[in-house]
Amino acid sequence: MKYKRQMIFGLLASLFAWAVFAAADFTEEIILHRGLSLTALYLKVMPFVMLVCYIRHYLKEKPAGKKLAVWYGSYTVTYLVLWYVIFYLKDMDLFIPQRHQSGHIDLNGVEYTFAGFSTLFLFLGLCLLFHLFYFLTHRKRK
Numbered sequence: 608m609k610y611k612r613q614m615i616f617g618l619l620a621s622l623f624a625w626a627v628f629a630a631a632d633f634t635e636e637i638i639l640h641r642g643l644s645l646t647a648l649y650l651k652v653m654p655f656v657m658l659v660c661y662i663r664h665y666l667k668e669k670p671a672g673k674k675l676a677v678w679y680g681s682y683t684v685t686y687l688v689l690w691y692v693i694f695y696l697k698d699m700d701l702f703i704p705q706r707h708q709s710g711h712i713d714l715n716g717v718e719y720t721f722a723g724f725s726t727l728f729l730f731l732g733l734c735l736l737f738h739l740f741y742f743l744t745h746r747k748r749k
Contacts, residue, residue, distance in 0.1 A: 610677040617681030624726040625689050633703050646718040654729040690723045
């Protein structure tokens, strides 16, 4: 397969994003017995951490447009599949046992929705801004 490496990197990036979030949620729910402190930090920081890793890789490799499209496609598809699986497992209480923190409104698991939007859409938007900035700055130099 011609773009096997890009597909694997996209898959690994999405696995990394969900693994870090699961570790933060597990630490918060099971070890610390607190609500949303680590996951809130994750939601704010993780897209930028992934962007820094992405920029480093992009500047080192300088992949062509097709390779970037394959990477984004494999990242997005893997991420969405994992999002669905994790959300389903959480809904069935099979993933990380959630503590119920309020008696009136049950918001357990809502952080999985926010994590999905944060590390998928915000990250892809930041990558788009990076490429726009990179294109504009390198175009002016020529």
